[in-house]
Amino acid sequence: MTGWPTTLGLAAILVVSSALGVEGAWHEGKKTAAPAMAQQPCAPKQPCAAKQPCAPKQPCAAKPAEAKDKAAEATFKAYTGWKKVNDKPVLSETHGNRWVFTYLNKKAESAGLAGKFPFPEGAVLAKESFENEGGKPGAKGPLFIMEKRKKGYDTANSDWQYAIVNLDGSVAMSGSGKKGSSTEFCAACHRAAKVNDYVFGNGTVMKVKPVKLGEAPKQPCAPKKK
Numbered sequence: 312m313t314g315w316p317t318t319l320g321l322a323a324i325l326v327v328s329s330a331l332g333v334e335g336a337w338h339e340g341k342k343t344a345a346p347a348m349a350q351q352p353c354a355p356k357q358p359c360a361a362k363q364p365c366a367p368k369q370p371c372a373a374k375p376a377e378a379k380d381k382a383a384e385a386t387f388k389a390y391t392g393w394k395k396v397n398d399k400p401v402l403s404e405t406h407g408n409r410w411v412f413t414y415l416n417k418k419a420e421s422a423g424l425a426g427k428f429p430f431p432e433g434a435v436l437a438k439e440s441f442e443n444e445g446g447k448p449g450a451k452g453p454l455f456i457m458e459k460r461k462k463g464y465d466t467a468n469s470d471w472q473y474a475i476v477n478l479d480g481s482v483a484m485s486g487s488g489k490k491g492s493s494t495e496f497c498a499a500c501h502r503a504a505k506v507n508d509y510v511f512g513n514g515t516v517m518k519v520k521p522v523k524l525g526e527a528p529k530q531p532c533a534p535k536k537k
């Protein structure tokens with residue numbers, strides 16, 4: 312009859328698109344640093360669209376409700392004052408081929424440094440990232456966070472909460488490792504490091520058993536080698 316339903320449909324799509332996080336950029340290993348890019352994760356050539364294998368169901372929808380994460384916001388503000396545990400820089404192919412540096416909050420320190428797992432409730436690991444520019448850390452990228460929640464939060468995955476915080480402090484993605492969660496893929500890979508309570512610790516002074524990524528599910532969203 313009228314064009315209304317279509318118009319409304321379009322409007323709804325626009326609203327949904329604007330609620331998206333950096334996931335697309337993450338998967339492509341692109342310059343997430345550009346905030347404009349972060350707002351456009353479902354642009355034509357990005358893998359989140361259609362057959363995106365990395366996330367269940369609706370890969371691009373960082374559900375607005377989920378993307379509220381007070382602890383992640385607090386971590387973003389505080390982490391630079393925490394203990395930096397890298398003893399060497401790590402170029403992380405699995406995190407968008409970025410240079411990464413890990414920080415532990417007070418509650419994570421004793422478990423991480425002594426290798427006494429599991430981490431206690433309230434432990435937070437923050438991973439700062441920088442774009443790879445000519446083999447060196449360049450522009451700052453998103454912050455990756457693991458926060459140990461209360462027992463029972465996600466029993467099957469050791470009660471970790473995963474989050475990504477954008478450069479401007481907004482939470483791009485947040486959730487558990489449960490099926491259907493937007494961060495399920497984080498846990499799916501980190502599970503390979505179960506021996507260290509889901510923490511890899513590559514390049515850090517944390518007392519971890521080294522875990523080969525080959526034992527993890529292949530990362531289908533890793534950036535293509537140039």
Ligand code: HEC
Pocket residue numbers: 401402403404405406411413436437438455456457473474475484494496497498500501509510511512513524527529530
């Ligand atoms: C395909 C594997 C893979 C995926 C997917 C993945 N990670 Fe990681 N993560 C790693 C590896 C390997 C390390 C160790 C350092 C490195 O090489 O980057 C790591 C390190 C970390 C660390 C520092 C603590 C540690 O384990 O050393 C945090 C925090 C982190 N990841 C958060 C996340 C979040 C949040 C997500 C999802 C949004 C995620 N990761 C998805 C493999 C993965």
